[in-house]
Amino acid sequence: MRVGLIGGGTVGGGVCEILRTRGAHLAQQGAELQIVKICVRDVAKKRDFEIPAGCEVVGDPKSILEDDTIDMVVELMGGVTTAKDIIMAAIAKGKHVVTGNKALIAANLPELQQAVKAVPAGSFSYEAAVCGGIPIIQTLKHDYVGDRVTSIMGIMNGTTNFMLSKMAIEGASYDDVLAEATKLGYAESPPDFDVEGWDARSKLAILCKLAFGVHVPEESIPCMGITRVSLEDFKYAHQMKCTVKLLGVASMNPDGTLSAHVSTCMVHLTNQLSGVNGVLNCISVTSENLATCVYSGPGAGRFATANSVVSDMAMVAKGGGRGDPFLFNTEIKVVPEVNGKFYIRFTVKDGIGIIATLGRLAMESQISIDAILQVAIENPDQVPFVMTTDTTTLSAVNKLCAAFVKEPYCQEKPLVMPIM
């Protein structure tokens, strides 16, 4: 199979390296892959990988798209504008497309599904788009085909998991771990895509489609990132036998609707996700036939991501990966609501009647209080304390918080985390 590669960066270079070292092994297994053209922005730039023998380095993607001898287009340039044009053109020409571009897929999912369906000669594969080296796309496509997923949750962003693990294990501050993550190249500057949870949200949107058959527009998913997490939260987490993780969560509600959210969460230490630290990702899938299965592995990195790209390329070369890349469609209603128990951290100026007021507000919001927790008071003008709730809704919690911020002793917007 003749391949045109778009993008000669970290992952593209990893793909070339894997094909160079493992090409014979792949061929032995029936996957003959030859990169015949690489399209890069600057053809003169020295690359940190070996250009495959006989491969032409080009500057114009048309040179690949209009080459009828090229069967497969591997898009690893990133971005959602030019990359989209290239992918749409490749699909329209019946080429096999392999990509790791999660933002592009999440933003254009129904359009991509339609386009692939219209030209059955081609195919569209994207294992690398979600959680780097974890074969979660393939697993959802293969192992849940006769099953019914009821919930999916996981650590879908390695950068924030690295940061939260450092805070949990070393007691480092948010600012320090962000600086370290930036220095190590894990976080970009500005780090919003990671720390606000937007990267995880794209991945969750794709997983919702595969697991539940429903397209959930990213911007409709409630998203509470890690920017307000402080060491205080880890102290309370310790009291609660929990740790703090940024999770993407989607689960079927008893009424047949689906709830999806990305949130910094309090995760019980008995939950397998609590022990997954550093840049690792981890996805937990609960279904009718399998109960809970957990898949963990590297969420990013040159060879982990490139490995998923190569796995897709090999699958397609061996004749697989055809059909609807997003499996099936359902008409499940998605509600922007989170059901469950919550952790709410308030910061107040110490005084009389605060708990009485909170009790009244909770009652008015129909929230049953599970516990009030407080670590030692250091500064009476800035007293953090925590309320945990019994099962309720994020709407109810938000209503309570909106009322509480109007109280004169309230020092900042309460921090809300679901408890998992």
Place this chain on the structure above:
Amino acid sequence: MRVGLIGGGTVGGGVCEILRTRGAHLAQQGAELQIVKICVRDVAKKRDFEIPAGCEVVGDPKSILEDDTIDMVVELMGGVTTAKDIIMAAIAKGKHVVTGNKALIAANLPELQQAVKAVPAGSFSYEAAVCGGIPIIQTLKHDYVGDRVTSIMGIMNGTTNFMLSKMAIEGASYDDVLAEATKLGYAESPPDFDVEGWDARSKLAILCKLAFGVHVPEESIPCMGITRVSLEDFKYAHQMKCTVKLLGVASMNPDGTLSAHVSTCMVHLTNQLSGVNGVLNCISVTSENLATCVYSGPGAGRFATANSVVSDMAMVAKGGGRGDPFLFNTEIKVVPEVNGKFYIRFTVKDGIGIIATLGRLAMESQISIDAILQVAIENPDQVPFVMTTDTTTLSAVNKLCAAFVKEPYCQEKPLVMPIM
């Protein structure tokens, strides 16, 4: 695709139930599966599942094998004699074969590989054979195709993991947990296949083939089951920040050979496998591109196992699963040796000079002692104590133990466990 099912027991019934409830969903995804015949020993026996509409219940497998309208044979009868004849006949006829029969595959792997190769029209799939609901076969086939696995280790037997978890968490004795596992139907009577590690060994043999391309005859794999594990070992485990697990392990040695063993092991609490309890299975795969990925899920059970069978059936119906079912062949030399650190529990009658002798024997076996551990002595005639070693070999440890048992104060054969 017209299917003949051999076996109407737990898993066979689960397959029928899944196809009944999820058949339309499978068809929507391009997998039309119709069970047209079920072969059972006693056609008159009432089944605990609904016989599919239009399906004939037959007593003779020939009725399926010789029916040219049947495309796929799903073997779920178990056993290694009649089942083998049936599978070989189905393969020879170019039918697609799906099975969950790990003992049969492990015992006949090269023969099966040859037979499938000889008739390219058919295929052979066996996701259900290893670790029930975990899609480890598919993952090794798909996600490691361009990678190089360096080690694979895991909890491959749910029954013993249930038992060891109970001992660890509740402090229950071996005899009590075995009785409970038998009562719950997890352990058979006699429980040898589980507790001696033979079931895990079959699975490890199959995983060795997929991960390393090498056929390792089961009987050549050193196998140390859980029958001698006592609560003392959990006390030492606690001291060592470990727990006790039965693991199947295969890893490449620096000299290019492969070591494989099934052993009761001391597993550090930092190792993800240590937190996988109950009847769950868990496989950890380390490779060049992905570092370590971990997959956990139900190791057994009607619907978990049947789900893997249905996943294979759907894959084949959609045109996948063709080609060499065991991927590739290599000529790696397998050595019946275990390299690493070891835990050795001795039981002695208390006396003078025991440690001095042990020190001398360790020196003679070229073993560097890491620590000598002892919990409080309760009975001076039966004193357990533990030696942990630095990196060495199982051969050296066995040599030391063989010498030690000759000492007059030695009360029983030392218990050896690798430390992971």
